[in-house]
Amino acid sequence: MRSGNVISVTIEQLPPIIKEDVEDYLENHPRSPAARLRPKIGMAGDVWLVFIGPELREGASGLGQTPRDALEDFNRNFMEPLMSRNGSDPG
Numbered sequence: 634m635r636s637g638n639v640i641s642v643t644i645e646q647l648p649p650i651i652k653e654d655v656e657d658y659l660e661n662h663p664r665s666p667a668a669r670l671r672p673k674i675g676m677a678g679d680v681w682l683v684f685i686g687p688e689l690r691e692g693a694s695g696l697g698q699t700p701r702d703a704l705e706d707f708n709r710n711f712m713e714p715l716m717s718r719n720g721s722d723p724g
Contacts, residue, residue: 639682639689641675651700658701666711667695667704674700683707 644655659668672685672694681703684694695707 639675639677641673641682641684643673644671647674647700655700655704658704662704662708665704665708667707672707674703 644652644659647655655674659665659671662668667683670685672683675682675684679698681697681700682689682694683697683700683703683706684690686693692710692712695703695705695710697703697706
């Protein structure tokens with residue numbers, strides 16, 4: 634998939650050394666949004682991008698100098714759509 638000048642791939646398509654680091658991060662953060670959603674990963678220049686959906690958008694993407702940094706940014710900024718729709722705590 635190409636979005637502007639960004640080439641993105643699934644985690645499974647990453648080069649082995651990068652995939653291993655990404656999978657290690659996800660295994661160590663099993664309940665994180667990144668582990669549950671397994672976002673696409675790409676690069677724009679020398680910045681790593683992690684995102685879900687067809688394009689980069691706030692609340693569904695992360696940026697970093699390494700894939701791990703981008704995953705951490707994604708987890709920090711991820712907005713669960715159900716939270717904004719529901720507005721009240723269950724129970």
